[in-house]
Amino acid sequence: MSRHIASTAARLFAERGYDATSVREIVEAAGVTKPTLYYYFRSKEGLAQALLTDPLNALAETMRQIERETANPVVALERILEAQLEFFREDPDRGRFIFAMIFGPLATGLAHMLARFKCESNDCMSGIGKRLTEAGIVEPSKRDAFVLSCRGILMASTLAYLYHDQELEPGLPNRLVENLLRGFATREWAESGS
Amino acid sequence: MSRHIASTAARLFAERGYDATSVREIVEAAGVTKPTLYYYFRSKEGLAQALLTDPLNALAETMRQIERETANPVVALERILEAQLEFFREDPDRGRFIFAMIFGPLATGLAHMLARFKCESNDCMSGIGKRLTEAGIVEPSKRDAFVLSCRGILMASTLAYLYHDQELEPGLPNRLVENLLRGFATREWAESGS
DNA sequence: CCTAGAATACCTACCGTTCGGTATAGGCAT
DNA sequence: ATGCCTATACCGAACGGTAGGTATTCTAGG
Numbered sequence: 001m002s003r004h005i006a007s008t009a010a011r012l013f014a015e016r017g018y019d020a021t022s023v024r025e026i027v028e029a030a031g032v033t034k035p036t037l038y039y040y041f042r043s044k045e046g047l048a049q050a051l052l053t054d055p056l057n058a059l060a061e062t063m064r065q066i067e068r069e070t071a072n073p074v075v076a077l078e079r080i081l082e083a084q085l086e087f088f089r090e091d092p093d094r095g096r097f098i099f100a101m102i103f104g105p106l107a108t109g110l111a112h113m114l115a116r117f118k119c120e121s122n123d124c125m126s127g128i129g130k131r132l133t134e135a136g137i138v139e140p141s142k143r144d145a146f147v148l149s150c151r152g153i154l155m156a157s158t159l160a161y162l163y164h165d166q167e168l169e170p171g172l173p174n175r176l177v178e179n180l181l182r183g184f185a186t187r188e189w190a191e192s193g194s
Numbered sequence: 195m196s197r198h199i200a201s202t203a204a205r206l207f208a209e210r211g212y213d214a215t216s217v218r219e220i221v222e223a224a225g226v227t228k229p230t231l232y233y234y235f236r237s238k239e240g241l242a243q244a245l246l247t248d249p250l251n252a253l254a255e256t257m258r259q260i261e262r263e264t265a266n267p268v269v270a271l272e273r274i275l276e277a278q279l280e281f282f283r284e285d286p287d288r289g290r291f292i293f294a295m296i297f298g299p300l301a302t303g304l305a306h307m308l309a310r311f312k313c314e315s316n317d318c319m320s321g322i323g324k325r326l327t328e329a330g331i332v333e334p335s336k337r338d339a340f341v342l343s344c345r346g347i348l349m350a351s352t353l354a355y356l357y358h359d360q361e362l363e364p365g366l367p368n369r370l371v372e373n374l375l376r377g378f379a380t381r382e383w384a385e386s387g388s
Numbered sequence: 389c390c391t392a393g394a395a396t397a398c399c400t401a402c403c404g405t406t407c408g409g410t411a412t413a414g415g416c417a418t
Numbered sequence: 419a420t421g422c423c424t425a426t427a428c429c430g431a432a433c434g435g436t437a438g439g440t441a442t443t444c445t446a447g448g
Contacts, residue, residue, distance in 0.1 A: 001397080017299050019213035023434060034435075036398055044434065100298035103353065105211050105290065145370060148354065152346030155353075159297065160342065176339060183377025195422080217408060227424060228409080238408065 002040040002050075005030045007093070010051050014096035018048060018110075045109045051094060052101075052110065056117045059087045063124045073131035074177065080124060081154055081173035088158050089168055096162050125151060137181065137189045146184040153180070196234035196244075199224045201287070204245050208290035212242060212304075239303045245288060246304065250311045253281045257318045267325035268371065274318060275348055275367035282352050283362055290356050319345060331375065331383045340378040347374065 008030040012021045023044050027034050041047040062083050070076035088095035101114055129147040132138040138146050153176050160166040181189075202224040206215045217238050221228050235241040256277045264270035282289035295308055323341040326332040332340050347370050354360040375383075 015299055017211075017213055019211055022432075024432080033399055035400090035437095038435070039397070096299065100294070103297035104294035105209050142373060145373060148350045149343065149347050149370065149374070152348070152350030153343050154346070155349045156342050156346030159349075176343065179336060179339060179377040180343070180374075181377070183373040183375070216406075218406080227426095229411090229425090230423060232409070233422075 001032070001036075005032065005037055005040060006047065006051055009047055010091070010093040010097055013048065013051070014093040014100075017100060018097070048097075048110055049113065052098065052113060055087070055091075055094060056098070056113065059083065060117060060120045063121070067124055067127055073128055073135055074137065074181065076131070077128045077150065078173045078177050080128065081150065081177065082170065084121075084154055085157065085161075085168050085173065088161060092162060095158070099158065099162060122151075136186055138184050139186050142184045146180065149180055149184070150177070195226070195230070199226060199231055199234060200241065200245055203241050204285070204287040204291055207242065207245070208287040208294075211294060212291070242304055243307065246292065246307060249281070249285075249288060250292075250307065253277065254311060254314045257315070261318055261321055267322055267329055268331065268375065271322045271326070271344065272367050272371050274322065275344065275371065276364065278315075278348055279351065279355075279362050279367065282355060286356055289352070293352065293356060316345075330380055332378050333380050336378045340374065343374055343378070344371070 005026070009021070009026045012026055012029060015021075023034060023037060026047075027037050030037075037047070041050060063080050066076055066079045066083060070079060088099070101110060102118065125147050129138065129143045129150075132146070133140045133143050157168060157172060157176075161168045199220070203215070203220050206220055206223060209215075217228060217231060220241075221231050224231075231241070235244060257274050260270055260273045260277060264273060282293075292308075295304065296312065319341050323332065323337045323344075326340070327334045327337050351362060351366060351370070355362045
């Protein structure tokens with residue numbers, strides 16, 4: 001039951017936004033009453049947190065794992081991008097809700113958790129960028145721009161998928177990274193043919 | 195006075211989101227009364243539209259103009275990206291408000307206007323992408339990925355500026371485009387040294 | 389076997405507060 | 419007289435959350 005309420009809430013949060021969705025709307029759509037919702041979740045905010053906490057923690061852990069266990073920084077980058085795209089693919093409603101919150105103001109009670117996730121995600125990408133320069137793949141002077149570009153491409157791909165019905169085929173990160181690397185690569189790496 | 199109310203609203207909308215900001219909060223922060231706000235703006239939504247309509251229309255017109263009047267597609271691309279960055283630079287609160295709406299659900303009364311702007315922006319970028327392939331600069335098979343990458347880089351740069359106090363120096367689009375082009379270029383163009 | 393109590397899952401009705409918006413009277417400067 | 423603004427009070431609807439209750443199942447103790 002709690003799962004049913006949660007998935008209904010995710011859908012409504014995604015459709016109209018967290019603040020514009022009332023508890024009354026959620027319970028009506030879920031076919032239960034308000035006390036039932038409060039039986040399972042401490043508050044509206046508790047409900048939103050339940051939607052976000054485990055999935056975001058799992059994603060962060062997946063990224064850490066990839067970073068730790070993948071020796072090749074290019075492959076690590078591709079896998080980390082793919083993990084994030086997969087996160088949105090597996091539950092688009094949740095993804096839309098998270099996307100809106102990540103890119104909006106951090107004034108809600110969910111701010112702390114989202115800020116932490118953003119920070120971890122950025123650290124992870126920066127770490128990969130560092131490894132790419134250490135491996136002589138990306139020009140050191142271009143590292144920040146490269147990391148920014150990777151982040152941008154992830155955002156644009158995700159937005160296209162969530163709101164414009166564009167596909168997120170599994171090979172997408174690889175192809176995008178390949179082209180990006182060609183643009184930001186060291187002369188040596190470019191000439192080595194990868 | 196209406197400008198003062200509007201800029202106060204922009205700040206609050208940016209800080210906490212449109213739906214989570216009440217009219218009472220706006221008038222208190224602006225130091226006026228509710229009837230004054232309604233004297234100048236038809237409604238809360240009318241206030242938000244006033245914040246968005248003219249600026250977004252002006253930006254869209256600027257982009258159309260650049261597209262029309264700049265013969266070199268690379269320069270056109272750089273200028274269009276710069277115009278969008280400048281839009282966010284000139285009023286970060288307004289920019290944050292818009293950013294949150296662009297990445298969130300389109301269920302509010304502002305949806306139509308934002309949808310139209312997104313559409314125009316996408317069309318403009320697609321047009322530039324087409325010109326770049328026609329000019330033999332970008333590989334036709336990579337056109338969509340290139341356009342997506344440009345959009346992503348714009349988003350990431352803007353996000354970094356709006357929320358992480360990172361600079362948006364005027365030369366940024368040029369440098370980013372230069373690296374991107376190297377990654378997505380045709381063989382002929384790459385070998386011509388640009 | 390029966391019963392009382394605990395645990396779990398749900399409900400109706402209600403609470404105080406706030407929401408966007410409106411009406412009215414009036415003050416002040418030009 | 420007009421435009422700009424205030425102050426006050428109000429409207430109906432809705433907000434997130436709560437109080438008190440019922441129904442069902444299970445379990446332990448007599």
